[in-house]
Amino acid sequence: MGFFKKTKKRTPLIESIKTKKKPFYRRRRWKIFFVALAVIIIIISGLAYYVLKSSSNIFENGISSMSLIRSLVGGKTETLKGENADRINILVTGMGGPSHKGGYLTDSIMLVSIQPKEKKMAMISVPRDLLAPIPDHKENKINSAFVSGRNEYYNQNCTKKRSSDCAKNAMSAGAALSVQTIEDITGQTIPYYINVEFDGFEKIIDALGGVDVYVDKAIYDTSFPAEDMLHYSTFSISAGMHHLDGATALKYARSRETTSDFDRAARQQKLLVAVKEKAASTNFLSNPATILNIFNSLTGSLYTNFSPTEIKSLVEIAKEVDKSNFISKVLSTASDSLLINANINGTYYLQPKSGDFKQIQKFVADIFNQKKAVAVEIASGAKLTSAEIASIAKDLKKDTSANFTVTTGSDYKNTLAQTAIYDYSDGSKADVMQNLKQKYNATVVKKTKTASITVDFYIVIGENYSAN
Template sequence: MVNKNQRIILANDSAKKIELGRINNKKKKIKKKWSRKKKIVILLIIFFLSGISFFSWRVWSSLEKIFSNGLNPFTVLANLKPTALAGEGDGRTNILLLGSGDPDWPGADLTDTIMVASINTRDNSALLISIPRDFYVKINNHGWDKINSAYVYGEQYKKGDGPQTTLNAVSDILDIPIHYYAKVDFTAFKKAIDAVGGVSITPSEDLYDPHYPGGTVNFDGGKTYSMNGDTALKYARSRQTTSDFDRARRQQEVMISLKEKALSLGTLSNPKTVLDLIGIMGDHVRTNLQPNEIKRIMDISKKMDSGKINSVVIDGENTKLVTTGMIGDASCVFPVAGIGKYADIQDYVYDLLSNKKPESNYKDENASILIENGTTIAGLATTAKTNLEDEGYLDLSVGNADSQDYSKTRIIDYSGGKKSASIKNLEKYFGITAAKATGSDYDIVIIVGKDYATKN
């Protein structure tokens, strides 16, 4: 039997249990509520990190495609500071811009757009020089042909030699150093324009081309058009009813407009647009410019309005430097002065660049050159002599070297610096650096090694 005091104790115990139950239930609810919040926070963190990872992966994969020299993309991004460009010490950096078809396009490596962007790094101005795709030139390790095939023959000779082979051909015509190259295809051209929201172009004259693949091209001169990538490509590629020279001028117009749009504040501050542009570059652009050098070019370009960009086409209409004629069964462009005679073109370019023309070139120096065979391959020195005669060297002699086991070709400069233009051209021709010495009756001695035999 429970007495009064016991009932009071039991009642107090029950009240405590009920209160403890309420407190525990409240804690469980709080814990359950926090558990849900925790899950949401964790999901947000995962989503955020996934977004960063996706962006980083896109940037990583794109950079790996663009730069084929083993650069670590994360190192690139972490150390992206502008660096001095080649040629900047002399006040001018020259970049070869090449445009070609898409990989599945017939003749995809034919570079139908060939343009040099010469950047004055002192006053932040630029000159665009377009060279006709049908220009007839001597192509290294191939012979005379249209310049738009130089890339193809360079790649056929050795994988990866296409850019340098084209660069050498352009440098021979203009007689200026070409420091860098960038090659883009049709898709890069179209997608880059679409990524920045299109470009505005005002044609200087009417353009009507009913022969363009995929439909008629029709633009009125003096009217401003907002062009997407596909329309801009048609405008830049059409040539059936005009000329290759006119097409080059239109390509320059589109490039200048794209540069203005791409470097605008709105474009650069849009992460999606930047990501799209990086992706486009990775899939469709190849260059030997390094990321820090690209950053430097961007910094210069931001200070360069369209009024500081001049453009010219080496043509027969305005400059009157070249003409068109048949060579074999092919229509080609070549200097008015004659095939391989570029002096007038070079004078014109020097004047535009406000550069003082060199007092002499290697042909004027008439250097005496001894070519020695450093191998057991009979006639190799004579082969080199014939090839250098084609380059314009006149005072050439041949002989045998002190040894026949030279694996690499050597150039030895005995002129004491008096034949610098000849040395520079020979270094470019053989792809090596000359050594200096004294004690020879010849200005220059070339010992051809086994490496020369494999190239010839």
């Protein structure tokens, strides 16, 4: 039959689907996809482990990052030890860390006390050369307490069993001995500690985007340790307002060649206030990404026995402390201070002026009752005689609301109908400013301090002034 053409036998549709092979390039594309997916999962798992491990290395009792975020962002606050008695004490120490020579000697020692009800904060810096009894060890410079406690634990427990947990426990032991030593010389109970290594301090400031600090005196230090720790470099900064990144802030805090340990302690306090102000202004606790960025960058560089919920409470309390309610003190050898220089067998030390620590203990106990030191210059803007200006200055010196240092200046360039107060205190002495404003029935002009200004307030007496 020639009418019909021969045709191939058709394969059933279902069978065709089963046996049809996929093109090679498609199979390869799917393999690449699954390999990439596996790699991504491994990377994410590794990062998650790193994040969890990092935050647990900061807190003495260990904590996961997820718990950290829950505690800081949405968690409840916790009553801090000392809060009910209206005095929370924290020992803050700073050191170079293992990459530095003498890295476990605490170069910075500061007792921070907070009065939550009064919304005040005091910082008392203890010089590292102070000769002090270290519990269960020989009398030594106070900066050796941490390394003594740390090394004793490490040598007894970690030489045969080296682990990150053992190393962390050794750091906790060092902090505990530091706390006990400071408790003995100050007479205070100190339930909390924060220990920061140099690179951790730098990372905190960078994570906050830098801090703004007013530099009182220019620094030119040609003997600042270089990064290789074998040579010296030059660090210089001019007087005036500066925005400091972490590296510059660390140099500003550490430099002492052209100043002194006491000046350095005062600069460290100023930086601590700046960090507090910046943290409060950025409200970092509301941002989980910022929290993780800060805490993960600090792994191995910061140690504390605060829990996350206690940190949240601390931040909330500190936010309420106004800059005008900060008290900054440095134990020093100044004529009105409590320490003296000593040379014992060729080694330089500092010792209590009274021979024991009772005066220091009283000073620390009464820190919130001390008056602020305020520098004032008074000038005439109302054609007053020099004798009349001197009389006004003498009267202000008798004012018991603060410890006033008063000088008199040349007549103001213009005659003023009303007394004017030029406020250079940057808000740190707002309560004093209000008293002066009321005392002289004055207007207040807020000014930015420059290197040539050495006073907190410049008062120009106007025609409205009355001695009565």
